[in-house]
Amino acid sequence: MAAIKACNILITGANRGLGLEMVRQLVEIPYPNRQIFACCRDPDGPKSKDLKDLAKKHPNVVKLIRLDVANANSIKEAAKKVGSLLGKNGLNLLVNNAGITAHGNMLTTSAEDMHSVFNTNVMGPFTVIKEFIPYLRTAAKASGTPGMSCNKAAIINISTILASMTCVGEIYPHWTAFSYNVSKAALNMMTVLAGMDFKPEEILVMSLHPGWVQTDLGGEGAMIGVKESVEGMLRVISGLTEKQQGAYMDYTGKTLPW
Numbered sequence: 001m002a003a004i005k006a007c008n009i010l011i012t013g014a015n016r017g018l019g020l021e022m023v024r025q026l027v028e029i030p031y032p033n034r035q036i037f038a039c040c041r042d043p044d045g046p047k048s049k050d051l052k053d054l055a056k057k058h059p060n061v062v063k064l065i066r067l068d069v070a071n072a073n074s075i076k077e078a079a080k081k082v083g084s085l086l087g088k089n090g091l092n093l094l095v096n097n098a099g100i101t102a103h104g105n106m107l108t109t110s111a112e113d114m115h116s117v118f119n120t121n122v123m124g125p126f127t128v129i130k131e132f133i134p135y136l137r138t139a140a141k142a143s144g145t146p147g148m149s150c151n152k153a154a155i156i157n158i159s160t161i162l163a164s165m166t167c168v169g170e171i172y173p174h175w176t177a178f179s180y181n182v183s184k185a186a187l188n189m190m191t192v193l194a195g196m197d198f199k200p201e202e203i204l205v206m207s208l209h210p211g212w213v214q215t216d217l218g219g220e221g222a223m224i225g226v227k228e229s230v231e232g233m234l235r236v237i238s239g240l241t242e243k244q245q246g247a248y249m250d251y252t253g254k255t256l257p258w
Helices: 017-027 046-057 072-089 110-144 179-199 224-238
Strands: 008-011 035-040 062-066 091-094 154-158 204-209 248-250
Touching: 008 017, 008 072, 008 110, 017 035, 017 046, 017 091, 017 224, 035 046, 035 072, 035 091, 035 224, 046 062, 062 072, 072 110, 091 110, 110 154, 179 204
Parallel strands: 008 035, 008 091, 035 062, 091 154, 154 204, 204 248
Antiparallel strands: none
């Protein structure tokens, strides 16, 4: 089990797939006074039943937060609510997990597809980081220790190997999602630039590819299960230091080519 000692953790898109499994595994890693802010668009909806059940089972740890990454006002309201629950220690770990896809090549992808996917996959993480950065700064200052780690203050952007301009040529003909690939490449650039911006404050930022996972997005024909992917990602996250600032890695710890 990954030794994640982050006290306060926030995960977007936490009601299903990778986000839900991440909450599941984190609650099994005991740590004093841990709070996991499990964010999703509709915490009371039928698609959030498993997350609600998990929160009922661990009421002192899992806090359900309404947050729609495609809605800036929703993100602002979520940040206010989380801020009221954080206390003086701030937010240690922010996982930008929520994302959507639209299949099609450049010719069949509509402008509406591009706007929708970019609003969720790029503007979503951008706005989430902007709204929650004060709490990450608080955590970085409160730690009292030098260097960077997920236990201190870190932003993990869930990316994909499909954002790699080096690797995408082999995959694109078999999984054609033009808008998704372009949006995740933009997210990778955001990681690099945010890593530069936040380095002086010792807030770690990196992009993480979960593998081709059997989720609603990845499909049933994917190579690995959700449990294996999340176990790997948490292992990678737990070992991050300032050496991985602005890095692009996969769930096994391998560094990926841009």
